Amino acid sequence: MTSDVGRHPFGRDTGGATARATMDDVARLRILRSAEPADPRTQAVEALHAAGRGDEQAFARFYDLVAPTVFGTVLRVVRNRSFAEEITQEVFVELWRLAPRYDSERGSPTTWAATIAHRRAVDRVRSEESARARDDRHARDVPAERDEVAEAVTEHAAAEYDRARVAKALEQLTDVQREAVTLAYYGGHTYREVASLLDTPEGTVKTRIRDGLIKLRDYLEVPA
Amino acid sequence: MSDDVHHLAAAYTLDALDPDERAMFEAHLDDCERCRVEVAEFGEVAGSLAGAAATTPPPAMRDRVLAEIAETRQDRPTVRHLAETRRRPRSAMLLATAAAIVGLIAGAAIALVAFDRTSDSEVVLSAPDAITMPLDGAEGSVRVVWSSELGRAVVLGDGLPDPGADRVYELWSIGDDGPVPAGLFSPDDGRVQTVFDLDPNATTPAAWGITNEPDGGSPAPTGDILYFAEV
Numbered sequence: 001m002t003s004d005v006g007r008h009p010f011g012r013d014t015g016g017a018t019a020r021a022t023m024d025d026v027a028r029l030r031i032l033r034s035a036e037p038a039d040p041r042t043q044a045v046e047a048l049h050a051a052g053r054g055d056e057q058a059f060a061r062f063y064d065l066v067a068p069t070v071f072g073t074v075l076r077v078v079r080n081r082s083f084a085e086e087i088t089q090e091v092f093v094e095l096w097r098l099a100p101r102y103d104s105e106r107g108s109p110t111t112w113a114a115t116i117a118h119r120r121a122v123d124r125v126r127s128e129e130s131a132r133a134r135d136d137r138h139a140r141d142v143p144a145e146r147d148e149v150a151e152a153v154t155e156h157a158a159a160e161y162d163r164a165r166v167a168k169a170l171e172q173l174t175d176v177q178r179e180a181v182t183l184a185y186y187g188g189h190t191y192r193e194v195a196s197l198l199d200t201p202e203g204t205v206k207t208r209i210r211d212g213l214i215k216l217r218d219y220l221e222v223p224a
Numbered sequence: 225m226s227d228d229v230h231h232l233a234a235a236y237t238l239d240a241l242d243p244d245e246r247a248m249f250e251a252h253l254d255d256c257e258r259c260r261v262e263v264a265e266f267g268e269v270a271g272s273l274a275g276a277a278a279t280t281p282p283p284a285m286r287d288r289v290l291a292e293i294a295e296t297r298q299d300r301p302t303v304r305h306l307a308e309t310r311r312r313p314r315s316a317m318l319l320a321t322a323a324a325i326v327g328l329i330a331g332a333a334i335a336l337v338a339f340d341r342t343s344d345s346e347v348v349l350s351a352p353d354a355i356t357m358p359l360d361g362a363e364g365s366v367r368v369v370w371s372s373e374l375g376r377a378v379v380l381g382d383g384l385p386d387p388g389a390d391r392v393y394e395l396w397s398i399g400d401d402g403p404v405p406a407g408l409f410s411p412d413d414g415r416v417q418t419v420f421d422l423d424p425n426a427t428t429p430a431a432w433g434i435t436n437e438p439d440g441g442s443p444a445p446t447g448d449i450l451y452f453a454e455v
């Protein structure tokens with residue numbers, strides 16, 4: 001693209017022909033670019049960048065790509081469908097607001113969206129809890145990986161693949177590591193709460209979470 | 225103790241810290257590149273855990289979301305000074321990361337001090353509708369930040385070659401009517417930060433281009449496009 005641009009004859013006269021040639025080139029560049037096949041991540045990056053420039057249709061495409069991940073994550077944490085819908089709506093408005101600031105060098109659009117969604121879900125649950133004590137035993141008795149609600153409504157092939165891959169990765173962890181990671185992430189608990197739930201020292205839980213994530217990272221071969 | 229802080233990266237990534245610990249760790253992140261790398265890596269793991277939880281949302285939600293965003297103003301894009309993007313020396317880590325964390329606004333502000341027409345640039349850079357666009361080109365880096373509402377553009381450049389004796393760079397706002405002159409600039413030690421008032425008919429360009437022109441500029445481009453970006 002750069003070399004193309006460098007050789008681009010802008011023309012010496014001020015006539016309309018020059019202007020038209022310029023716009024033709026712009027159109028050509030646009031066509032060339034759109035003809036390239038794009039993987040889902042690239043599609044998401046492009047949609048999000050365009051959304052960052054105020055393109056609502058591009059945001060709709062971005063929504064289609066990440067909505068199941070956002071909704072699923074929120075649902076896992078809050079465990080209530082209508083509450084999850086309310087939070088998901090808030091999350092997407094926040095994603096729209098923040099879209100101009102998305103930096104693709106700092107992570108994939110899906111991860112970016114999931115990070116914001118998880119944080120929001122956890123914060124909402126915790127603020128609800130300050131008013132109403134939470135049934136911790138429930139979260140403990142229903143491990144996240146056996147959440148029937150989530151399994152019943154998913155139909156996405158890519159999600160099935162992710163699910164299988166992550167399930168496989170979670171198998172690499174010791175039982176106590178897996179328990180700590182899932183209670184923290186899917187359960188939305190702080191490590192202190194996890195320690196209390198498991199009647200285990202906080203330092204031990206912190207270490208289990210850390211060692212668990214390192215194993216997951218290495219197994220999933222997440223690029224640095 | 226400091227080791228303790230480093231070991232919070234995993235719990236932080238899973239949102240498993242208490243509010244005060246979270247705040248403390250975020251402050252620590254400013255100073256600790258190792259933890260930033262870990263948070264990024266663990267963040268991808270968390271993204272996978274999230275993907276594994278994917279659940280189709282109710283179809284009606286899409287319309288509700290799109291209706292609400294249509295009435296929601298977006299945050300301003302982050303503007304980072306080009307010197308910051310090209311090299312982030314460790315000695316300046318505190319500065320650079322503080323800038324990175326607050327969206328690099330600080331970097332832009334620091335850069336502004338060193339250049340002419342500071343307040344004018346700032347107005348454009350902080351305009352609600354400001355758009356930042358890096359331009360493709362062979363040498364150095366250039367970006368244009370413009371606000372259609374204000375009808376003004378800022379050119380930010382670093383590492384630009386000298387345009388030559390009695391020569392200047394000319395910025396073009398390229399729209400349906402072809403290239404319209406947007407302003408002239410000469411880099412100082414490769415750097416430039418200059419504000420231009422745009423032609424009222426050329427405030428929403430389809431592309432930006434920069435050419436090398438004789439002193440005083442040209443009404444229409446006479447040289448090759450050296451830097452270019454489609455909007």
